[in-house]
Amino acid sequence: MATDKIVLRGLTKQFEVKDRTITAVKAVDLSIREGEFVCIVGPSGCGKTTLLRILAGLETATAGEIQIMRNDPSKPLNSMVFQEQSIFPWMSVRKNIGFGLKCRGVNRRTIAEVVDRYLSMIGLQKFGEAYPHQLSGGMKQRVSVARAFANDPEILLMDEPFAALDEQNKIMLQEELLKIWEGSRKTVIFITHSIDEALILADRVIIMTSHPGTFKASIEVDLPRPRRIAELRSDSRFNELFTYLWSILREEVRKAKVSEGLTFRDEDEHDDHSRTLGDESKLVL
Amino acid sequence: MAERNSAVRDATGDNLISRARTEGATDEGGLAFRKQKRSRWSMGGHSNAVLGFLSPVVILVLWEIAVPLGLLDGRFFPPPHAIAGTFWKMVKSGQLFSDVYVSLYRIILGFLAGAIPGLIIGLSMGLFKPVRWLLRPIISATYPIPKLALMPLIILMFGFGETQKVITIALGTFFMVLINTMAGVLNLDKIYLDVAKNYGASRRDFYLRVALPGALPLIFTGLELGMGMALLLIVAAEMTGAVEGIGYRIWAAQAVFKTKEMFVAFILISLLGYIFAEALSTIQRKVIPWKSQ
Ligand SMILES: Nc1ncnc2c1ncn2[C@@H]1O[C@H](COP(=O)(O)OP(=O)(O)OP(=O)(O)O)[C@@H](O)[C@H]1O
Ligand SMILES: [Mg+2]
Numbered sequence: 009m010a011t012d013k014i015v016l017r018g019l020t021k022q023f024e025v026k027d028r029t030i031t032a033v034k035a036v037d038l039s040i041r042e043g044e045f046v047c048i049v050g051p052s053g054c055g056k057t058t059l060l061r062i063l064a065g066l067e068t069a070t071a072g073e074i075q076i077m078r079n080d081p082s083k084p085l086n087s088m089v090f091q092e093q094s095i096f097p098w099m100s101v102r103k104n105i106g107f108g109l110k111c112r113g114v115n116r117r118t119i120a121e122v123v124d125r126y127l128s129m130i131g132l133q134k135f136g137e138a139y140p141h142q143l144s145g146g147m148k149q150r151v152s153v154a155r156a157f158a159n160d161p162e163i164l165l166m167d168e169p170f171a172a173l174d175e176q177n178k179i180m181l182q183e184e185l186l187k188i189w190e191g192s193r194k195t196v197i198f199i200t201h202s203i204d205e206a207l208i209l210a211d212r213v214i215i216m217t218s219h220p221g222t223f224k225a226s227i228e229v230d231l232p233r234p235r236r237i238a239e240l241r242s243d244s245r246f247n248e249l250f251t252y253l254w255s256i257l258r259e260e261v262r263k264a265k266v267s268e269g270l271t272f273r274d275e276d277e278h279d280d281h282s283r284t285l286g287d288e289s290k291l292v293l
Numbered sequence: 294m295a296e297r298n299s300a301v302r303d304a305t306g307d308n309l310i311s312r313a314r315t316e317g318a319t320d321e322g323g324l325a326f327r328k329q330k331r332s333r334w335s336m337g338g339h340s341n342a343v344l345g346f347l348s349p350v351v352i353l354v355l356w357e358i359a360v361p362l363g364l365l366d367g368r369f370f371p372p373p374h375a376i377a378g379t380f381w382k383m384v385k386s387g388q389l390f391s392d393v394y395v396s397l398y399r400i401i402l403g404f405l406a407g408a409i410p411g412l413i414i415g416l417s418m419g420l421f422k423p424v425r426w427l428l429r430p431i432i433s434a435t436y437p438i439p440k441l442a443l444m445p446l447i448i449l450m451f452g453f454g455e456t457q458k459v460i461t462i463a464l465g466t467f468f469m470v471l472i473n474t475m476a477g478v479l480n481l482d483k484i485y486l487d488v489a490k491n492y493g494a495s496r497r498d499f500y501l502r503v504a505l506p507g508a509l510p511l512i513f514t515g516l517e518l519g520m521g522m523a524l525l526l527i528v529a530a531e532m533t534g535a536v537e538g539i540g541y542r543i544w545a546a547q548a549v550f551k552t553k554e555m556f557v558a559f560i561l562i563s564l565l566g567y568i569f570a571e572a573l574s575t576i577q578r579k580v581i582p583w584k585s586q
Contacts, residue, residue, distance in 0.1 A: 061487075064491050065490070065491070066487050066490060066491060084492070084493055086491070087491065087492065088488075088491050090484060090487070090488065092484060093484075094484045094485070094487075094488050096485060096488070096502075096503070096506075096507070097507075097583050098506035098507055098509070098581070098583045099502075099506075099583075107488075107492055107502075108492040108493065110498075110502075111489075111492050111493045111494045111495065111498050111502075112493055139582065139583040140583070141583060141584075155492075159492060
């Protein structure tokens with residue numbers, strides 16, 4: 009029953025900035041199964057957000073093909089949790105969480121029930137009527153996660169949703185996310201910088217290369233479910249996978265650093281590494 | 294819990310400041326802290342209010358003394374007590390109220406006739422690029438023409454009646470509201486439009502749940518400026534073809550050198566300006582509870 013939910017072929021995205029072209033995503037081939045939980049990791053600036061925005065329909069690809077299967081017309085196809093602050097300052101927490109439902113014309117009583125459920129899930133029952141300026145950064149981020157969950161889409165697109173959270177809240181929400189996912193088996197694409205987090209959550213971790221981002225490796229995470237976050241870190245298989253992932257990723261992070269140093273002189277010249285290879289040894293990771 | 298909810302809802306009420314202070318350092322700490330900050334501000338505002346009250350009083354006293362001393366020409370600057378006398382006379386005769394009533398009617402009608410289209414067109418131009426491209430040249434070209442320069446044309450088109458006055462005021466208000474509303478929408482972080490799109494907002498949702506509330510702070514700036522314009526233009530509009538109104542009173546007083554009546558009219562205009570500004574900022578506090586100040 010492992011049908012493909014999302015198929016990307018040769019997906020490329022270029023931005024025209026003034027007189028030059030930035031390739032954010034380059035020839036990505038990827039297929040994601042129905043109900044699969046995929047984590048994407050890659051160095052900063054490698055095009056993860058761009059990829060997600062294309063999937064969310066907020067950006068159009070320059071080249072390539074996207075196929076997304078739609079199963080349930082009564083549900084929204086995808087809902088995104090944005091990397092940056094994105095809850096509406098002019099709406100109360102409740103209104104923010106219920107935004108997607110309201111847009112779809114769901115009746116008021118149902119919205120109130122759903123909002124209540126997710127308010128308590130993110131531990132902000134007392135703040136339902138508060139406005140975002142009265143919340144801390146982490147609380148705002150929890151609201152934006154609740155907004156996506158409440159919308160109950162077929163595909164959840166999450167762009168480093170827990171990066172700004174403290175450790176306790178992070179673990180709590182990771183557990184909630186796993187619970188929701190195990191209950192509903194939505195397709196989830198989850199971007200993170202944390203290898204830990206990727207291994208805790210994912211069925212499969214996809215590693216992207218440094219700028220311009222393309223597909224580098226895909227690693228199946230064969231840890232049994234349901235997973236207990238507290239116990240995972242001492243699991244030997246977990247640590248094996250961690251070491252393996254890091255060995256792949258570290259090379260890309262190093263490349264990203266080198267090309268950042270290069271951009272002042274010759275931009276986007278990736279064949280020109282030889283000249284700076286001597287500098288590379290000086291870089292500390 | 295109900296009490297906490299209400300504390301959040303009317304966070305501007307002063308009585309809540311003390312309550313927030315006494316409330317323990319539970320998870321509400323963040324809220325309490327923000328309220329304390331606000332209370333410090335309002336204490337500063339208190340002493341400022343005293344200072345603000347002092348300066349006009351001093352000026353009035355100096356004025357009253359300066360006229361008999363011959364430092365100020367009483368023909369142009371009648372002493373405050375004489376102006377007060379005329380004010381009272383106009384109250385008793387009822388002339389003052391009918392002037393205010395007539396002008397108020399024109400101002401409000403003109404204000405609404407300008408602000409509502411300004412708001413709708415401003416939102417549309419802010420939200421939709423094609424609309425912006427289509428209308429921006431026309432707006433940029435017509436906005437700088439002084440509305441006073443257009444008055445003779447308006448009079449030719451509509452005669453000396455009410456329509457001419459309402460349209461003059463509407464024009465002034467229209468541009469102020471339109472330009473500020475558009476700026477308010479364009480200033481919105483693009484991410485909010487992305488969220489709206491991703492969460493399936495309809496065109497109506499874009500207007501009513503995103504652009505309008507998001508642009509409200511600048512819309513109110515536009516309304517305030519538009520109100521100022523309306524007060525400015527009412528005087529000009531009532532210069533001709535009027536038999537009553539605050540503006541008319543100024544011109545009529547000039548013709549027969551009744552400077553005291555003129556000053557009464559000045560006071561009325563300034564009073565109207567003050568009341569409008571207060572009313573707008575009260576409404577603003579009600580409809581923009583999400584602004585931190
Ligand atoms: N709207 C845009 N216009 C021009 N360039 C852009 C735009 N959006 C992204 N880019 C460029 O595309 C590249 C990828 O950006 P993206 O935001 O997708 O990175 P990311 O992988 O999400 O990084 P991070 O992990 O830091 O969030 C960057 O080089 C960035 O400068
Ligand atoms: Mg990103």
